[in-house]
Each structure stands twice: as C-alpha cells, then as structure tokens.
Amino acid sequence: MAPVVDSTPTQLDISEAAQLVRAGQLSPVELTKACLERIERVDPALNTFITVTADAALAEARVAESELAQGRWRGPLHGIPIAFKDLVDTEGVRTTAASGLFADRVPARDAEVVCRLQEAGAVCLGKLNMHELAYGASSLVSRFGPVSNPWGGGYTSGGSSSGPAVAVAAQLCYGAVGSDTGGSIRQPAAFCNVVGLKPTYGRVSLRGVIPLSSTNDHLGPMTRSALDAALMLQAMAGYDPEDVTSIDLGVPDYAAALTGTAAVRLGLPRAHFFEGLHTDVEAALDAALAVLAEITSIQTEVQIPVHEDTIVFRAEIFAYHRENARRSPELYQPDTLERIQNGADVDAPTHMEARRRIDELRRRAGEIFHKVDLLVTPTTVVPPFETSVEQTHEELRALELVTLRNTRPFNALGLPSLSVPCGFTGGGLPIGLQITGPPGGEAGVLALGHAYQQCTDWHRRRPVGVATEG
Numbered sequence: 073m074a075p076v077v078d079s080t081p082t083q084l085d086i087s088e089a090a091q092l093v094r095a096g097q098l099s100p101v102e103l104t105k106a107c108l109e110r111i112e113r114v115d116p117a118l119n120t121f122i123t124v125t126a127d128a129a130l131a132e133a134r135v136a137e138s139e140l141a142q143g144r145w146r147g148p149l150h151g152i153p154i155a156f157k158d159l160v161d162t163e164g165v166r167t168t169a170a171s172g173l174f175a176d177r178v179p180a181r182d183a184e185v186v187c188r189l190q191e192a193g194a195v196c197l198g199k200l201n202m203h204e205l206a207y208g209a210s211s212l213v214s215r216f217g218p219v220s221n222p223w224g225g226g227y228t229s230g231g232s233s234s235g236p237a238v239a240v241a242a243q244l245c246y247g248a249v250g251s252d253t254g255g256s257i258r259q260p261a262a263f264c265n266v267v268g269l270k271p272t273y274g275r276v277s278l279r280g281v282i283p284l285s286s287t288n289d290h291l292g293p294m295t296r297s298a299l300d301a302a303l304m305l306q307a308m309a310g311y312d313p314e315d316v317t318s319i320d321l322g323v324p325d326y327a328a329a330l331t332g333t334a335a336v337r338l339g340l341p342r343a344h345f346f347e348g349l350h351t352d353v354e355a356a357l358d359a360a361l362a363v364l365a366e367i368t369s370i371q372t373e374v375q376i377p378v379h380e381d382t383i384v385f386r387a388e389i390f391a392y393h394r395e396n397a398r399r400s401p402e403l404y405q406p407d408t409l410e411r412i413q414n415g416a417d418v419d420a421p422t423h424m425e426a427r428r429r430i431d432e433l434r435r436r437a438g439e440i441f442h443k444v445d446l447l448v449t450p451t452t453v454v455p456p457f458e459t460s461v462e463q464t465h466e467e468l469r470a471l472e473l474v475t476l477r478n479t480r481p482f483n484a485l486g487l488p489s490l491s492v493p494c495g496f497t498g499g500g501l502p503i504g505l506q507i508t509g510p511p512g513g514e515a516g517v518l519a520l521g522h523a524y525q526q527c528t529d530w531h532r533r534r535p536v537g538v539a540t541e542g
Contacts, residue, residue: 080106080243081098081102081103081106082103082106082107082110082243082244082246083243083534084246085246085295085296085297085299085300086148086149086152086246086247086295086296086297086299086300086303086304087148087297087299087300087303089103089152089246090148090149090150090152090303093140093150093151093152094140094145094150096140099133099137099140099151100132100133100134100136100137100140100150100151100152100153100195101130101133101134101137103133103151103152103153103195103246104129104130104132104133104151104153104195104197105130107129107153107197107244107245107246108124108126108129108130108197110242110243110244111124111197111244114242114244114538115239115242115244117220118219118220118222118238118239118242118244118538119201119216119217119218119219119220120200120201120219120234120235120236120238120239120242120244121155121197121198121199121200121201121235121239121244122158122166122168122170122198122199122200122201122216122235123158123165123166123198123199124197124198125162125165125196125197125198125199126197126198128165128196129153129195129196129197129198132190132195132196133151133153133195136150136151136193136195137151139193146191146192146193147192147193147306147307148303148327149189149192149193149194149303149304149307150192150193150194151193151195152193152194152195152246152247153194153195153196153197153245153246154189154194154195154196154197154245154246154247154248154249154304155196155197155198155199155200155235155236155239155244155245155248155249156186156196156198156199156200156236156248156249157199157200157202157232157233157235157236157248157249157250157251158170158199158200158201158202158235159202159205159206159251159281159282160183160185160186160199160249160251160280160281160291161179161181161182161183161186161280161281161282162179162182162183162186162196162199163179163180163181163182163186164178164179165178165179165198165199166178166199167179167199167282168199168215168216169202169204169205169206169282170201170202170203170204170205170214170215170216171204171205171215171403171404171405171408172215172402172403172404172405173205173393173396173400173403173404174282175215175403179280181280182280183277183279183280183281184277184279184280184312184314184315185249185276185277185280185281185291185308186280188277188307188308188310189249189304189307189308191307192306192307194307197244197245200233200235200236200239200248201214201216201217201219201234201235202214202219202231202232202233202234202235202236203231203232203234203256204404204405204407204408205282205284205389205393205404205408205412206231206232206233206251206253206256206282206284207232207284207389207408207411207412208231208232208407208408208411208468208469208472209230209231209232209254209255209256209259209472209473209475209476210228210230210231210234210459210468210471210472211228211229211230211231211234211238211260211459212228212459212463212468213405213407213408213468214405215405218459219231219234219235219238220238221238221263221264221456222238222241222242222264222535222538223241223263223264223265223456223500223501223502223535224456224499224500224501226458226459227263227456227457227458227459227501228263228456228457228458228459228471229260229263229264229456230256230259230260230261230262230263230264230456230475231256231259231260231472232251232253232256232260233248233250233251233252233256233257233260233261233268233294234260235248236248236249236250236257236260236294237250237260237261237263237264237266237268237294238260238264240264240266240294240295240296241264241265241266241296241534241535241538242535242538243534243538246295246296246300247293247294247295247296247300247301247304248293248294248295249291249292249293249294249304249308250268250291250292250293250294251281251284251289251290251291251292252268252270252289252290252291252292252479252483253284253285253288253289253290253385253483254288254385254476254479254480254483255475255476255478255479255480255483257269257270257290257292257294257491258270258451258479258489258490258491258504258506259451259452259475259476259479259491259504260294261294261451261491261504262451262452262491262493262502262503262504262506263452263455263456263475263501263502263504264502265493265496265502265530265531265533265535266294266295266296266493266531267293267294267295267296267297267298267300267301267490267491267492267493267521267531268292268293268294268301268490268491269292269293269294269301269305269488269489269490269491269514269517269518270290270292270479270482270483270488270489270490271290271291271292271305271309271488271514272319272321272486272487272488272511272512272513272514273288273290273317273319273434273483273486274317274318274319274321274486275290275309275319275321275488275512275514276290276291276292276305276308276309277291277310277312277314277315277317277318278291278315278317278318279312279314279315279318283388283392284385284388284389285384285385285388285389286317286388287384287385287388287427287430288384288385288483288484289317290483291308292305292308293305293308296531297522297525297531298330298490298492298518298521298522298524298525299327299330299522299525301490301518301521302326302327302329302330302518302522303326303327305326305514305518306323306325306326306327309321309323309514310323321512324515326514326515326518329515329516329518329519330518330519330522330523331519332519333367333368333519333520333523334367334368334369335368335369336368336369336445336446336516336520337368337369337370337372337443337444337445337446338364338368338369338370338371338372338444338445338446338447338448339371339372339373339374339376339440339441339443339444339445339446339447339448340361340371340372340373340374340447340448340449341373341374341375341376341447341449342373343375344378344477344478344481345449345450345453345478346449346450347453348453349450349453349454350453350454350455350497352455352495352496352497352498352503353450353452353453353454353455353497353503354450355495356450356494356495356496356503356505357450357494357503357505359494359495360448360494360495360505360524360528361448363524363527363528364448364520364524366527367523367524367527368520371448372443372444374440374443374444374447376440376447376481376485377433377481377485378481379429379430379433379480379481379484379485380480380481381426381429381484383418383422383423383426384423384426384427384430385415386414386415386418387415387418387422387423387426388415389411389412389415390412390413390414390415390416390418391415393412394416397409397412397413406465407465407468407469410465411469430484433484433485434484434485434486434511437485437486437487437510437511438510438511440485440510441509441510441513445509445510445516446507446508446509446513446516446517446520447507447508447509448505448506448507448508449478449505449506449508450478450503450504450505450506451478451479451491451503451504451505451506452475452476452477452478452479452503452504453474453475453477453478454474454475455497455499455501455502455503456501456502457471457475478506479506482508486511487508487509487510487511487513488508488509488511488512488513488514488517489506489507489508489509489517490506490507490508490517490518490521491504491505491506492504492505492507492521492524492525492530492531493505493530493531493533494524494528494530495530496530496533502530505524507520507521507524
C-alpha cells in the first residue's frame, strides 16, 4: 500500500517518500523545500546544522526532478534530502568537525561516501553539528554550541553524531551519515529514538573523512527505520581501492534481505552488557526480548571478548593532532585539547602491541557466531543523562564512558552493530536495543531490526512539540 501524502511530508520515512517520488505524487523539490522550511523554523532551538546548503540542495533537487521526468530513476534515494556529519568532506562546502581548527576549511573534493550517495540521487541539505573532532559522546563540546535533545532539552542528545541523530529525529532530513569510533552512531541514535548502523569495519569507505582513530572509525547511516538504513547502506557500501581501510566484500541487496528471522539464534552476552542496567532500560530490554522470542528461534547466553584498552585510540588521535595542538592550542575546545594530550605518553612499542591485540581480536571475531547468529544487548545501560554547564571535564567524561560501555567493544571487534528504538523511560526519554552480527553480516542485523520494528511502534513516535511543528 502506498503511503498517504499529507501536509507534513517531512514525517515520511525514506522508503515512503521514495514511493511517492517515483509515482510522481511528490517531487524532490517539494521534499527539499519542506525540509529547508522546517530547518529554518525548528533548528534554531536544536542547533543541528552547522552549514545549510539551501541553494545547492534546491539545484540538486531540480536535477533529480528533471531526471525523473525523463524516466531516469536512480533508486530509492533519488531526490531524497539527507545531510552529513560535519567531518565528511564536501567539495566547496566547509567541513569543520565542529572545531576552531577547521572553522574555515573548504575541501576541494567530496568524500567517497558523498560521491556514492550523490550517484544514488540523494540531495545534500548541509553539514551537521557534532562533538568537536568526534572526540566525545555528548552534545556539549562544539565550537558551534551544543545540540539539544528534542525529547528533553536538559538531557544529552549523545555523540559524537548528535547533529545527525537530532536532525533525523526532528524530521529536518530523511537520513544522515554519522561516524562511530566507540559508539558515536548507536549511542545518539538510542538517545534520540532513531536507527543507527555501524557497519563492519571497512565496509564503507573512510576516504575524505577527518579521522579520530582510523583503526576504530566507521561511517554509517542514521535513519528512522531499519529499512531506510538498508537503503542508505546500499548506496554507501562497497570496496574503495583508494582507501587503505576498505575491505573487498560483496554488497548484497540489503532491502531484499529484510526477511526470514524465524530460524535466527540469538546470543545474549549478559556478562558486562547486561550488568548495572537502569531499571527503565532493563524493563524495556525484557519487553524487547519477549518480542524477539516470538520472531526468532532460540535465545542463548554467550560470552564474548570485551576489549576496553584505549591505547590505540589515544595514540592515533594524538598523532593526527600533535603538531596543530602544539602550534595552535587555542583553536581547540579546552576539554578536547586535554583529551588529545592524553595520548602523548603512548610510545611506539606500546602502540604496536595494542594494535596487534586488536588485529587478533578481529581475526577471531567470527568464532563468536559458531552457535548463534546474532547478539542482542541494550545499546546503552543508562538513558540520556542530564547536562549542565557546571559539569567538570572529569564528570562529563565519566558520564560519557558509562553510556559507551556497550558500544565500544564492537568497534574493537569491527562487527556490524545496529541500534533500534525499543522503549522509553518513565520520564519520556528514548531507550535503544543493540543488534550485532558477524563480520559482513549487516543483512542479518538489518533483517532482525526490521522484523522487530514490524512488531512494535517505538520508531514511529515523534518528540512532542517538534513533531507538531508541521
């Protein structure tokens, strides 16, 4: 059944908007104007966009509309407005990583992921706010100011992909590209009631992206449904011979693979991942597991390796910023500069040994799935925390690390991991369910996320006050 066109097209999912665009019931220009008008009206209170490329977006939308009129349909992203976290290079458009260091940086070429999404026909609305340099898991530290959580202004929207998460939740764009080094797609997705996918390490090219830790960095889609994440990943994924982190994996038809979960064996890694849960998170997880029990085969308790060593992470970010931090420390936010300098004490032998341990973990990661097909955990063990300008650097970092406890291990392992909405706290704050699969197993992860969303409506709920802005 085709979706119904109403006066608020920004509330449509990508899959719904794509049907209407292809049928000629909505045009790319109409979608783009609706998003731009909503950004102008709603975003001043949220602060998700650093740069809005309104003129360029409308020009791209008109090209997409002309192509459709000529019978050329590029696929389900054709004419769909999206946006990029502001560490993804965009030709002729400043890319700042929310830092004074790059405040006036204008790349000469697009990142590979931008090229692929443009080829799929997507329309770029602009660049999204983030935790400075992606070095943090809150929405507080940015040269351009904090990003507000639309579900509660006094609570963090997560990070570092706070802008993408909030923009998607607030219907300012249909999808966004985020980055994830320790949970920076999945944690803000959970905190903002959207879907966030960290693909297998190397599945999506990192070429043209300002790095945090190249050993742990991943790019992925942030959307309002697992189906939409599959549609975006289809365009983003694939081998890039010019990116040394890229792996040559075949790219399946992700949308077509969103079927058949009855035989799926779920693994529950209760040690570490289920410990110390907030009572509302625990209740939401229990309810989610009950739903999953109806649509999958078995649930088995498993144990998996939990890598918490930050040596490689700290060494790589320090190496990238060492000279700039020495010459121009005033260009960094004080909290970020302090975190960068924490890597100064990592010597080469220590770094090499720590990197060897990660390589060994990744070589053996497939062994986790000998007796189960997918892992299920809460995305975060606690809901969004309250924010305050009075929080010290140490207090903020401690809160962030608690929220990343369940996401960081899967960066070290390089495994595909998806966060989907699974409930709310008594105070109305979102809670996320994390689904993780074997290397290259995005199709199975997305299929389970989609099946779960077919049985629940958490992802259909919109923030009060933001959704009613029309």
